[in-house]
Amino acid sequence: MTAPLNxxxxxxxxxxxxxxxxxxxxxxxxxxxxARVELTTHILLDALARAGVRATFFVVGWIxxxxxxxxxxxREAEHEIGSHGxxxxxxxxxxxxxxxxxxxxxxxxxxxxxxxxxxxFRAPEWSINDRSLWALEQLASPRAARGNEAPGEDNARxxxxxxxxxxxxxxxxxxxxxxxxx
Numbered sequence: 001m002t003a004p005l006n007x008x009x010x011x012x013x014x015x016x017x018x019x020x021x022x023x024x025x026x027x028x029x030x031x032x033x034x035a036r037v038e039l040t041t042h043i044l045l046d047a048l049a050r051a052g053v054r055a056t057f058f059v060v061g062w063i064x065x066x067x068x069x070x071x072x073x074x075r076e077a078e079h080e081i082g083s084h085g086x087x088x089x090x091x092x093x094x095x096x097x098x099x100x101x102x103x104x105x106x107x108x109x110x111x112x113x114x115x116x117x118x119x120x121f122r123a124p125e126w127s128i129n130d131r132s133l134w135a136l137e138q139l140a141s142p143r144a145a146r147g148n149e150a151p152g153e154d155n156a157r158x159x160x161x162x163x164x165x166x167x168x169x170x171x172x173x174x175x176x177x178x179x180x181x182x
Contacts, residue, residue, distance in 0.1 A: 008048070008055040011122065012041065012063055012070070017088040019125050027087055030062070037063060041070050045077055055079050058122040061086035061106030068113040075114060082120025083107055090127035091135045100138055 014037050016025045024033070048055055057074050059081055064071050074081060085091075086106040091099050107118045121139060128135045 008053055009122070010044065010055055010057045011084055012037070012057045012059040012074070013084060013088055014060075014063065017060060017062075017124075019088060019090045019127070020093065027062075031066075037067060038070060042073070045073055048079070049077060056082060056120065058082045058084035058120065059106075059110060060084045060088050061102075061109035062088070064106075064109040064113050064115075071110070071113045071115065080120065081110065081115050081118070082122060083110060083118050084122050085124050088124045090125050091123045092127050092129065092132035096134050096138065099132075099135055103138070 016033050018025050057079050083106040086102045094102055110118050
């Protein structure tokens with residue numbers, strides 16, 4: 001009998017990265033709000049190190065740009081890094097063109113802070129659903145996120161959040177994890 005797969009995933013975002021709200025939590029105000037991501041990320045990284053656990057961190061591009069040292073700390077601890085969008089907006093609210101732009105921008109932000117390959121994506125608020133199935137095609141497209149990867153190269157673009165057929169097999173979301181289906 002094969003041991004069960006245990007996975008630990010983290011959405012690396014700020015407390016104010018709430019989808020669909022305005023007012024004080026509007027993205028234009030984010031730089032003026034009190035940040036908690038540094039302290040909480042270091043506490044979590046220390047706990048994971050003590051337990052000998054590796055995790056997958058889905059990083060918001062906005063965080064990568066403002067806290068490159070946090071992404072470096074995650075990378076140095078040998079955790080896997082994926083994209084969680086640039087501004088943590090629901091995929092179905094963005095629509096196809098804005099989603100493609102947001103995805104590219106998030107991958108470029110991760111490349112800029114030293115993440116060599118971005119092959120995973122988690123949609124904010126699990127927002128790839130029957131309202132946004134078009135996003136699966138975009139994630140599978142070689143043009144989805146250019147960054148430093150060669151177009152058309154397998155694993156050169158983010159994938160995940162739903163069931164996605166691609167050359168290397170099928171990825172599917174299971175609760176809070178993404179894994180390659182047999």
